[in-house]
Amino acid sequence: MKVLLKLTNVAVYAGETCLLEPISLELIQDQPLTILGQTGSGKSLLAQAIMGLLPKALSVSGEIEVFGKVMTIKERRALWGRVLVMLPQEPWHALNPLMKGVDQVKEVYQCVLGESRQEALASTHQDLLQVGLDDSAHKRPDQLSGGMAQRLAIVAATAGGANMILADEPTKGLDVSRRDGIVRMLQSRSDLGSLLIITHDVVVARQLGGKLLVMKEGRVVEEGEALLLLNNPQACYTRDLIAAEPSAWPEIAPTSRRSAAEDVLVVDQLAIARGNRTLFNGVSFSIKKGAVVGIVGDSGCGKSSLGDALLNLLPISAGSITRLNHDAKPHQWLKLYQDPPSAFSSSVSLGQLLDDLVVLHDIDKSRVAPLLDRLKLPNGILERNCLSVSGGELQRFAILRALLLDPVFLFADEPTSRLDPITAKEVTTLLVELASEANCAVLLVSHDAALIRKTCHKTICL
Template sequence: MSVLLKLTNVAVYVGDTCLLEPMSLELKQGEPLTILGQTGSGKSLLAQAIMGLLPDGLTVSGEIETFGKVMTIEERQALWGREMVMLPQEPWHSLDPLMKGVDQVKEVYRFVRGNSAETSLAMAEDDLGQVGLVGNGHKRPDELSGGMAQRLAITAATAGGAHVILADEPTKGLDVSRRDGIVQLLQARSNLGSLLTITHDVSVARQLGGLLLVMKEGCLVEKGEAANLLDSPQDPYTRELIAAEPSAWSDIAPPIRRASSHDLLVADKLTLERGGRVLFEGLSFTIKQGEVVGIVGDSGCGKSSLGDALLNLLPVSAGKLTRFHKNAKPYQWLKLYQDPPSAFSSSVSLGQLLDDLVLLHDIDKARIAPLMTKLKLPAGILERNCLSVSGGELQRFAILRALLLDPVFLFADEPTSRLDPITAKEVTQLLVELATEANCAVLLVSHDPDLIQRTCHQVIAL
């Protein structure tokens, strides 16, 4: 069994500070390797170091051997697309915002694989059909849901036939059926090479099998065959990670006092269309102050669109929406985005963004530090911009920014999709506490029915 990728004492530094402790591993042909761990543990840094994509200011030490040869960054970059490919954590960073999805996949078959235009189009359409995007190939990325954009990015990235595939959180934001389909697609695409997957999803790690590495805070804590390690974990952190899966939670939503709780929003026979397609019709429900309401359904069924309509970001096609909180400011009806990079400017630091918020809304700056501690956000991230922190850290920062505005209604669109199970449980509990303590209604979208069932007072199924 040939070794396609070999790392010897690879470490990542910012200045003299070690972010990723020296690590050695081998990726063998036909043997999947999965790295499981908490948000911010250094998993993505390792993948970026392998590809030669580390952000400015970070350095790497150790040897990276690819296809039997120790290569420089430039030599590894020359293999992109044909021999090595990385699926980024954020699909928006890898897709052309102005090009139809089918054309983005077609171009790979046409210019990387060298097929004819007609054959490339047929193969692209077939690929999109395999990942549930039939009829959506003509859309631009901004016209797709977050889960659909993720599937498009994976399809385009793997179309070049690379032998080494590095997949960074490839299933985040996907419902269970789509998640399993993506795992099977990656397994099929890597059958002639090998697959290195970064994930915080224990179910994905179990499904992929092969060798499993568990990381925490830049260190390797446990290593072994996936099935054996997950069934009999030795390290306390691994056991904690497995126990934090939503299926193992107890119910965390406290009872609300419905008799004394006032209606905040009433939806009467709503119909919503998007892109000429009816997403749902005749939908009625009431949301009370302090209530946590869950929305479940397959990717692309209209969960995010419903939340946007409740915030007046999308018009409803029919029916009536009534809001009862007359004293709330417009900015207190808030949204936590599924893809947090779309909600932040990369031209300034996160600290500057907070300073602007404090100045604009006259917020007590002393509130920031306790909330950062509660959300496990290190003070150092305030010096970086949104592209220089992990996806999980950025999502927690988005929650921090929302909490500072004292929302009366918070639409949380997959707020834990980038977080490891331990942090996801803590963040979900924080949102539930917000609903209780601040009498704020929370509309929670998730593809995980176990999370919704154990968290919400009522559930809307689409």
């Protein structure tokens, strides 16, 4: 067994505060390693420490060896692209917003591998074809769905030939078929090296096999052979993670619904197109106050576009949308974005963003603290900006901001795609409670059919 990467007592600190307790592990050739854990458990900090990408305010201790040699940050960075690569949690942080997808991948083949323009273009089209993006090659990242952008980021990151891959939540926001395809793609691209995947998806951990580490609050609680550990977990926390998969949830949606409840939205024979491509047509449905309606469908089928059209953020091609709650203010028709970083400014703290909201809409500020507690967000999060918190924490903060505005209609676009199963269950339950308590209509998008089945009163399939 060839050890490609070895960590010895690696820990991460913010001043005197230990964020990631000392951890030792080995990444062995042809043996994937999965790190499974709750949002904010320190999984991403570990990957950033390995790559040398920690923010300046954080420090790292311990030794990191690559190919048997203890390497400095500078030496590890010299391996980027050709030997060692990291897929970031947010595809928007990895992609150039002004470049077409085909150019972003082609550039890697030309600059890292030295291929000619024609060779690079041929290699790029082959890669995009493998992940179902050949028809979207000339689109910019903002013209892609979240799942499509994730696939583009993976292709661009691995095009340089690096076969030691650190992938931070690479399958979030993807439907089942795309998820399985991405896992197979990462496995094939690490054939001569190895793969370290950070995830909160128990299914992905089962698919990969190999070794498994389970983390909670900055420390390892359990480790061993993946399949043995998942089939016979010893730690209570591991058992809780497995039990929190949507397929094991009880029915969350309230069973009693007032048949006389008023409609908030009525959609009739709706069609939406992007460019020359029709995403869907002939879609008709209504949503009542207090109802939770689910949308399912493959990545790129138009789920996000449907929600945007309902909020007047996207033109429709045919049909009609009637909004019936005329007393509601514009800011009470809201969207929870699939990629929360796209909904926040990084130039100010999250606390300042909330203060601005409170002033703008004359909100009682005393409502903030109970919501922080209900969403399990620490008070200290308000002192940080959107780039200094985990993806899951930022998504829960986005839900907090939405709740403060007392929405009458909430389009929740994959609101749990960045959350571990335990937190996802809590957040989804909260959204369903919101619908019932505040008489708010919720349109919930998810690639997880079990989640939709357990939480929604009815389902729209695109």
